[in-house]
Amino acid sequence: MQLITSPASPFARKARMVIIETGQEDDVELVEVMSSPTAPNPQLTAANPMSKIPALIRSDGPTLYDSRVVTRYLDARSGGALYPESRIWDVLVLEATGDAIMDAGVLMVYENRCRPEDMQFGGWMDAQWGKIEGALDALNTRWMSHLSGPLDMGQISVACALGYLDFRHAEREWRKGRDALDDWFAVFSARDSFRATMPA
Structure with missing residues (x-):
């Protein structure tokens, strides 16, 4: 393949x-x-x-x-270990949340990179970041017990999303006020698979 x-x-x-x-x-x-x-x-x-x-x-x-x-x-x-049936709906929602953060983050990059400067819309960029912040707050408050459980696809998606924010939007400081999520990400970031796939 x-x-x-x-x-x-x-x-x-x-x-x-x-x-x-x-x-x-x-x-x-x-x-x-x-x-x-x-x-x-x-x-x-x-x-x-x-x-x-x-x-x-x-x-x-x-x-x-x-x-x-x-x-x-x-x-x-x-073998299907990353989408366990016992908690499949939580896994899928968490994966969708991570993917939504990535979507908004990528759209922000494209706004700067693909549009002529005189056509870029700051309000639209702020709206995308608002979506990201809402998702981050939800992760930090209602999803920490799941994130701290056995590895699944939801965790991988969220970790990739946070890694992308560090890579492309570090100046936005997503960690502020989200200590639980920051602590989880610090531990997850040590995984070999995460370290081996750092963006460039």
């Missing part, structure tokens, strides 16, 4: 972490591409008509895309 990926993409990082956590490094070749909404990579577009990373090219079936589809497939292929 081939995973079309990018070192800076938090969504691709999710898939790369799952590959490591489930011991599938020898089964998946990483294919790094450069792509953006205004300059999509032809190889990526051929695999995913939406031109979004990641995409998992399989020899025994159609290419899979959208990070949640890719991670669910990789986990099922290895």
Whole structure:
């Protein structure tokens, strides 16, 4: 299999972490591409008509895309430990929360990178950050017991989201007033899979 990926993409990082956590490094070749909404990579577009990373090219079936589809497939292929049925709805909501933080964070980057300066809208950027702050507050108050439990896909998604905030939006200081989430992230960040997939 081939995973079309990018070192800076938090969504691709999710898939790369799952590959490591489930011991599938020898089964998946990483294919790094450069792509953006205004300059999509032809190889990526051929695999995913939406031109979004990641995409998992399989020899025994159609290419899979959208990070949640890719991670669910990789986990099922290895035995299904990251989406446990006993708490599946909590895992899926937590994964969606992490993904939503990534979505808003990436859109903020695109606003600066893809729009001409005279067309950029600060109010829209602040609205995206407001969504991120709401999600962070929810994680810090109502999700800490789950985050502190056995490893699952929700935790991986949240960790990738927080890592992306550090990478692209460090000046926004997401940790302020969120000590519990900060403490959890400090511990999670020591995982080998997280350290091996640092964005660049």
